[in-house]
Amino acid sequence: MATTSKSDALNTILNTLSASSGDIEASAVISSDGLMIASNFPAGLDEDRVAAMAAALLSMGERASSELARGDLDQIFVKGENGNLILVTSGDEGMLTTLTTASAKLGLVFLDMKRAAEEIARIM
Amino acid sequence: MSSYDNFTEMKKFVGFSSEDAENLKSIAHVFEKHGPALTDFFYETLDLYPETATLIEGRVDSLKATHARWMGELFTGVEGGYDEAYFNNRDIVGAVHVKIGLDPRWVEGVMTIIRTGGHAALAQELESAAELGEKFNSLCKILDLDLMVINLSYADERLTRLATFTGMSRKLIENCISSG
Numbered sequence: 077m078a079t080t081s082k083s084d085a086l087n088t089i090l091n092t093l094s095a096s097s098g099d100i101e102a103s104a105v106i107s108s109d110g111l112m113i114a115s116n117f118p119a120g121l122d123e124d125r126v127a128a129m130a131a132a133l134l135s136m137g138e139r140a141s142s143e144l145a146r147g148d149l150d151q152i153f154v155k156g157e158n159g160n161l162i163l164v165t166s167g168d169e170g171m172l173t174t175l176t177t178a179s180a181k182l183g184l185v186f187l188d189m190k191r192a193a194e195e196i197a198r199i200m
Numbered sequence: 201m202s203s204y205d206n207f208t209e210m211k212k213f214v215g216f217s218s219e220d221a222e223n224l225k226s227i228a229h230v231f232e233k234h235g236p237a238l239t240d241f242f243y244e245t246l247d248l249y250p251e252t253a254t255l256i257e258g259r260v261d262s263l264k265a266t267h268a269r270w271m272g273e274l275f276t277g278v279e280g281g282y283d284e285a286y287f288n289n290r291d292i293v294g295a296v297h298v299k300i301g302l303d304p305r306w307v308e309g310v311m312t313i314i315r316t317g318g319h320a321a322l323a324q325e326l327e328s329a330a331e332l333g334e335k336f337n338s339l340c341k342i343l344d345l346d347l348m349v350i351n352l353s354y355a356d357e358r359l360t361r362l363a364t365f366t367g368m369s370r371k372l373i374e375n376c377i378s379s380g
Binding site: 122 | 365366367368369371372375378379
């Protein structure tokens with residue numbers, strides 16, 4: 077798949093994900109090295125910084141899960157006063173990140189993210 | 201760029217030449233004579249500070265032997281020169297310092313002790329101010345090159361340890377640093 081069509085396909089997945097649930101405010105595909113690949117994050121966010129942070133969180137989570145014999149990492153969930161940050165792995169090289177509202181119905185969000193992450197892994 | 205490439209680039213940058221290598225060989229005898237006193241002074245100084253005294257406690261004699269070997273190689277090179285074997289030798293010094301938990305500022309401190317003590321030793325043994333200036337310059341160049349390699353190795357070893365602990369790739373850590 078050419079780079080542009082790959083990028084288009086990833087953006088389509090992210091937009092579909094946001095459209096599927098009003099609880100998902102923004103989402104992004106990030107490489108395991110912390111580089112932003114595709115995103116519909118709000119303007120004004122420092123995407124390089126956010127991507128590096130997300131990748132660092134996921135790496136630390138994987139390491140901690142392994143160290144504490146919890147098996148392969150499924151997700152990282154950060155609950156803040158104004159909403160949640162959720163990270164899931166997507167293949168060996170990437171991850172899907174979403175920002176949700178504080179009152180998000182998490183079961184649905186997790187399900188939508190899992191499906192989207194599988195699609196992203198196939199494209200990447 | 202690998203660290204060895206950095207080393208060769210810095211050798212060129214500071215103008216370290218075959219003439220410097222010859223100068224260093226020509227003053228080896230000065231440090232055979234005065235080196236042990238410099239080494240003793242260095243370890244006496246380390247013993248004055250709790251942070252470093254703890255690290256050397258009970259093994260001063262073996263550390264002095266290692267230090268004397270390191271200092272001797274300043275004047276002979278490693279495997280007869282100041283190339284990759286020399287670089288690899290100095291690279292290990294940085295990694296060892298991380299392993300024992302010695303902060304790099306102490307390594308910088310020892311360079312000052314060698315530099316100032318070395319100058320005093322050379323001033324005692326060399327007859328002309330011109331020769332002193334020329335040979336001291338060569339000594340300063342090799343000490344600064346050593347310090348650069350040790351510091352780079354130290355930084356590299358710390359990154360490796362952080363990468364191992366966090367599971368983060370080196371590239372991700374570099375991204376975090378540049379985004380910080």
